[in-house]
Amino acid sequence: DVKVTQSSRYLVKRTGEKVFLECVQDMDHENMFWYRQDPGLGLRLIYFSYDVKMKEKGDIPEGYSVSREKKERFSLILESASTNQTSMYLCASRPMTGLSNQPQHFGDGTRLSIL
Amino acid sequence: EDKVVQSPLSLVVHEGDTVTLNCSYEVTNFRSLLWYKQEKKAPTFLFMLTSSGIEKKSGRLSSILDKKELFSILNITATQTGDSAVYLCAVGDYKLSFGAGTTVTVRA
Numbered sequence: 757d758v759k760v761t762q763s764s765r766y767l768v769k770r771t772g773e774k775v776f777l778e779c780v781q782d783m784d785h786e787n788m789f790w791y792r793q794d795p796g797l798g799l800r801l802i803y804f805s806y807d808v809k810m811k812e813k814g815d816i817p818e819g820y821s822v823s824r825e826k827k828e829r830f831s832l833i834l835e836s837a838s839t840n841q842t843s844m845y846l847c848a849s850r851p852m853t854g855l856s857n858q859p860q861h862f863g864d865g866t867r868l869s870i871l
Numbered sequence: 872e873d874k875v876v877q878s879p880l881s882l883v884v885h886e887g888d889t890v891t892l893n894c895s896y897e898v899t900n901f902r903s904l905l906w907y908k909q910e911k912k913a914p915t916f917l918f919m920l921t922s923s924g925i926e927k928k929s930g931r932l933s934s935i936l937d938k939k940e941l942f943s944i945l946n947i948t949a950t951q952t953g954d955s956a957v958y959l960c961a962v963g964d965y966k967l968s969f970g971a972g973t974t975v976t977v978r979a
Contacts, residue, residue, distance in 0.1 A: 760913070787965060791969075796971055797971060798875075798959065798969040798970055798971040798972055799914075799959070799961075799967075799969040800969075801966065801967070804965075804966065814966070846913070846914070850965070852965075857902050857903045857919065857921065857964070857965075859905055859916040859919055860905075860916075860967065861913075861916065862907075862913040862914045862915075863913055864912040864913045865912065865913065
């Protein structure tokens with residue numbers, strides 16, 4: 757079974773702090789994703805990574821950056837946390853595929869509160 | 872802009888009822904439509920649909936895709952309290968666009 761592990765289930769930080777959310781997958785997947793999930797809005801893509809050291813902006817990248825130095829680890833960084841970044845953050849991974857598509861597999865999420 | 876709309880937003884049923892969830896979409900890059908179930912934690916994968924008219928089944932759950940009319944339905948028969956969850960629909964290629972989800976509550 758695919759295992760996607762997010763480092764914290766709950767996190768409380770203060771406005772202006774630099775915040776790191778970590779995600780590790782154990783299936784040697786090339787693609788990794790960061791989403792945020794808000795009531796009524798569903799999951800929205802922040803950033804994704806095709807492979808090591810490669811990244812691409814999603815639909816809502818403002819205020820975030822990412823780092824992918826190793827294949828198994830994808831970090832989301834809030835450069836200067838603000839209250840509107842209070843949300844549930846979900847990490848996902850999937851293998852790079854050729855002709856056939858593969859589903860994304862998700863971690864349990866980090867509920868982040870910015871005070 | 873890609874759009875995925877799920878309906879209803881929420882519903883409450885009794886054990887044994889049948890539930891039908893809807894997902895309509897308008898996306899620029901369609902490769903597949905996926906259904907996920909989310910309880911308190913990680914969304915878990917249910918189905919991936921790529922071809923019209925072919926029903927996918929897993930136990931009491933089934934799903935079908937209509938690529939001409941751009942929608943999919945997810946059916947749950949003989950519902951149980953363990954089916955209570957948010958059901959998410961997602962559409963796209965390697966990048967997915969998600970709907971807001973349908974919250975299903977099954978009362979004993």
